Amino acid sequence: MSTVSPLAVPFPEAPHIAGATPRIARAGYKDWGRCDLTFVELTEGTTVAGVFTKNVCCSTEVELGREQVVLGRARALVVNAGNSNAFTGYRGREAVEAIMGQVAAHLGCEPSDVFVSSTGVIGVPLPKDKARAGLDAVFAAPECSWEDAAATIGTTDTFTKGAVATAMLGDKKVTLVGIVKGSGMIAPDMATMLGYVFTDAAVAAPFLQQCLSAASDGTFNCITVDGDTSTSDTVLAFATGKAGNTPLATFDDPGADAFAAALHDVCRQLAHLVVRDGEGAQKFIEIAVTGAVSDESARRVGLAVANSPLVKTAIAGEDANWGRVVMAVGKAGEPADRDRLSIGFGGTWAARDGQPLADYDEAPVAEHLRGQDVVIEIDLGLGDGCANVWTCDLTHGYISINADYRS
Amino acid sequence: MSTVSPLAVPFPEAPHIAGATPRIARAGYKDWGRCDLTFVELTEGTTVAGVFTKNVCCSTEVELGREQVVLGRARALVVNAGNSNAFTGYRGREAVEAIMGQVAAHLGCEPSDVFVSSTGVIGVPLPKDKARAGLDAVFAAPECSWEDAAATIGTTDTFTKGAVATAMLGDKKVTLVGIVKGSGMIAPDMATMLGYVFTDAAVAAPFLQQCLSAASDGTFNCITVDGDTSTSDTVLAFATGKAGNTPLATFDDPGADAFAAALHDVCRQLAHLVVRDGEGAQKFIEIAVTGAVSDESARRVGLAVANSPLVKTAIAGEDANWGRVVMAVGKAGEPADRDRLSIGFGGTWAARDGQPLADYDEAPVAEHLRGQDVVIEIDLGLGDGCANVWTCDLTHGYISINADYRS
Structure with missing residues (x-):
């Protein structure tokens, strides 16, 4: 990491989210001595929502992600750091599909349940062999902290970024943990804002999408570092349902407002953290x-x-x-x-x-x-x-x- | 002037334009030892066209100029450097109207025949007493060169900018001289791109407007330094008619294409000069x-x-x-x-x-x-x-x- 931004804030205490297990490994996408592959296993029944870059020259990961969130189901998230796989044509798409297939075989799920993001250098197809070996390693890795996961998805970020919120849904407390990476359209290579929110709440996928879209409009879509829009920007929210609340499906459900407010709060915190790591930011x-x-x-x-x-x-x-x-x-x-x-x-x-x-x-x-x-x-x-x-x-x-x- | 831009080019040989007489004086809008008031007297029968900033917070000068070009007639141009008179409310408008009245009385024309531009610090009403004394001085000043006029309209420009073109309209040669100021939305105060083209051609005002609008679209509207748009940007074209050509009124008239091409050429040269004086530009x-x-x-x-x-x-x-x-x-x-x-x-x-x-x-x-x-x-x-x-x-x-x- 470069010199830490003067606007940096510490990573918060981020608790375990039942049904979401992060692990990290080193795929070696770049020649750097750090983990660069993040794998979050999600329990069966996890719902998902997403918002993606409007840049029309978007990456394969974004194209596939848009199709996948419509189905509303997720079993895993894979984030590759060091190679954005953008502008790489059919070879880039093959690499993503190989990752989805390998994870699906490992978990016994559909490839469409596996969400992939990549961030880093563009124009170089993601090396399939490194991804394959990296996944083998990460499957065997122990569970890590959210801070470790947040550090692993980062590229030129100068500090590790996370946010936490809770909400009471009737008598059930639910927790939301968010991690994010990004600091402008990061140099030296074109980079990206990637954000992920994990919650143990039970939330129907269409309602989760409704809440995430609304929250993004007032948070991620209200920040800018340089006006430039990455080809890979992605925010995904995963709800494992392990908190045991009655699933939320509309704003009429008890606790729905509290959940939406907590999700908005996490998104706002994450969005501000990206600005606080803006390239060269002093204020x-x-x-x-x-x-x-x-x-x-x-x-x-x-x-x-x-x-x-x-x-x-x-x-x-x-x-x-x-x-x-x-x-x-x-x-x-x-x-x-x-x-x-x-x-x-x-x-x-x-x-x-x-x-x-x-x-x-x-x-x-x-x-x-x-x-x-x-x-x-x-x-x-x-x-x-x-x-x-x-x-x-x-x-x-x-x-x-x-x-x-x-x- | 600050350090000259490494992309600067010399001011061209700019001939006298029959019917257009530039003069300069020192109004002292700022505490600087240079002329800052430019006055160009235009012969009776001069036609005019203009394009203006789309910034909705525009200056009084721009508001009035938009109304005046519709009339198609011009007898004078006044350019104040050192004070943009923008965001100054009714007092700013009074100052412009006073200038128009004083010049109209001097020349025996309508106030609407007098075009005024101002560039420099914003939020400070143009001092009426300085403008009045400056005009008295400039009326008595000798004719100056186009280079002197170009230098006088400048503020933080690092070099003086002009362009020349000629066209044959049948057997009549017409000449166009353009001057321009601007180098980004110039610091330390908000500044402006101001451009003026003078020609001895006889051109009906609606056709002059048609040619200027088309030329601006492909030149001034195709340059950017920082994406910021001044509240005062203005380009005016004046045609004195002294070359003796049959007045141009449509593209069907002989020589109309040649005139339009020459006007486009001058606008392109001026637009490029503004970029070449872009703040901090090295390339x-x-x-x-x-x-x-x-x-x-x-x-x-x-x-x-x-x-x-x-x-x-x-x-x-x-x-x-x-x-x-x-x-x-x-x-x-x-x-x-x-x-x-x-x-x-x-x-x-x-x-x-x-x-x-x-x-x-x-x-x-x-x-x-x-x-x-x-x-x-x-x-x-x-x-x-x-x-x-x-x-x-x-x-x-x-x-x-x-x-x-x-x-």
């Missing part, structure tokens, strides 16, 4: 948009600001340059009225209703911008739509990681 | 997209690649990272098929039909990437749509200019 930036014509419009405005290199460099320079925020709002393509627009930093308005505040006091703003956690408030003054979006600043570190390198 | 990058379902789709794919921080940092690092190009194509939201996609650099294919080339020779690509002018070829393999898009690399210089500064 964690929240963009809080209110007064938009709709929540979706607010999200788009927030992302336009979050993706603006000029806003991100201004925050890196601790410069309360609200003019750049105005510019980014204006280019979002969403309804906005210059003369109703207000911009603030950390609770202090710099401009209201389209004009700089006459009594604007920059001292508290300057103090706020010197911190690690920065909030930019944007009120559009048009409606009730709101959204929070998260990003990091754009620094010399980003350039060094992505440009000062020759493949 | 000029052309992205040549072919095989798209339409030209517009090709342009969008090209801009997605040109705006990708990962592609721009890869070129800065002289890294033939075609995987990042694949990623950027995939996220463009345009029709693309991974298995038909081909990527090349400077005429050498790295990947064809969705797979890395078995006999890919990186030596000529590495040689190409070491140069100042880099071409990325993208063939989508779907249709006949094509477009060229231009940008610069993303370097430590960009971060230094935009982040290592406190306002």
Whole structure:
């Protein structure tokens, strides 16, 4: 791992999830002295939901995963680190199908019950022999911790990322553990955000999908490091059902709201961790948009600001340059009225209703911008739509990681 | 001016344009020892066309300019450098209207015949007293060269930018001179691309607008430095009619094609000059997209690649990272098929039909990437749509200019 991000947070205490058993091994996809193959065995009856990259040049793993989640069943997750298997044509697809077949034979399940993700260098087909030997090794490996699993799915991440939440479904307590990897579209090779949530709750697959899609919209789809979208981005949620609750199938079921809230909480934590490991990040930036014509419009405005290199460099320079925020709002393509627009930093308005505040006091703003956690408030003054979006600043570190390198 | 861009080119020999008289003066909008007010007097009968930023938080100057070009007549251009007058509410509008009134009284024309642009710091209303005194001074100033005018409209530009073209309309030679300022959404304050083309050709305003809109689509709308869009971007074309040609009103008129081509040529030269002065630019990058379902789709794919921080940092690092190009194509939201996609650099294919080339020779690509002018070829393999898009690399210089500064 490179120098740990200054925004890193420790891995949480992550308990065992009944019905989900992680193991790790070394397949040697790259010439590195670390485990790079993660295998999570899931009990019979485990349901699954997933959200995937919208990048049309997606990997075979994503194409297959989209088809598999429709079936709603899962018995295993395999994550290869060090080779993304993207842009590798039919040979890449053969490699994934070989993994699915080998795991299915081992567990006595359908190949479609085996979910595969790969992350790392692109354009090189995943070596089938290394995958085969790696799986043989991982089948024989002891159960590992979630922290070990989270470390093993990582590539250029500078710290290991996990999140935990619990919810009461009637008198049954259920636990959710999430792990994630990603830090921008990671250099030196194109990389990826991969996130996995495991819970012992019993949740029907369509409802799990409904909850995961909603949670992703407000979390993973509200973060950006550089506006670039990996060809392999994947978030999967697995529910083993071992907690013994009455299975959740709709929001009318007792505890369904609590479960959805816990899932949203885990996704939000994981999403923030990815931003905190953003390439070169020195500051964690929240963009809080209110007064938009709709929540979706607010999200788009927030992302336009979050993706603006000029806003991100201004925050890196601790410069309360609200003019750049105005510019980014204006280019979002969403309804906005210059003369109703207000911009603030950390609770202090710099401009209201389209004009700089006459009594604007920059001292508290300057103090706020010197911190690690920065909030930019944007009120559009048009409606009730709101959204929070998260990003990091754009620094010399980003350039060094992505440009000062020759493949 | 800061250190001159390594991609700078000299200002061309720009002849006098009959009917267009540039003058410069010092209004003192900023505390700098240079002229900052440009005034171009235009002969009676001059027609005008314009294209403006799509940023909805646009400046008063842009709002008024959009209304004025519809009338098609111009007698003067005023450009204020050092203060963009954006986000300044009614006081900003008053300042512009005062300038229009003062020039109209001086020339004996309508205020709507006077076009005003401003560029520089935002959020500070243009000081009316400085503008008034500056105009008094410029009315009395001698005619200056186009190079002096180009230097005076600049703010953080590192070199002075102009372009010249000629066309034969029957037996009449017409000349076009263009000047432009801009180098990204220029720091330390939000800045702007302003471009002006002056010609002695006689061109009806609607046809001039048609030619300028078409030329802008393939030139100014095909460049990007950081994806950020100024609130003040403006391109205006003025035709004085002094060359004595039969006025052009449609493409059926003799010489109309030649004029349109010359206007396109000037716009292309000016657009490239803006990229060559991109903040921190070390390399000029052309992205040549072919095989798209339409030209517009090709342009969008090209801009997605040109705006990708990962592609721009890869070129800065002289890294033939075609995987990042694949990623950027995939996220463009345009029709693309991974298995038909081909990527090349400077005429050498790295990947064809969705797979890395078995006999890919990186030596000529590495040689190409070491140069100042880099071409990325993208063939989508779907249709006949094509477009060229231009940008610069993303370097430590960009971060230094935009982040290592406190306002």
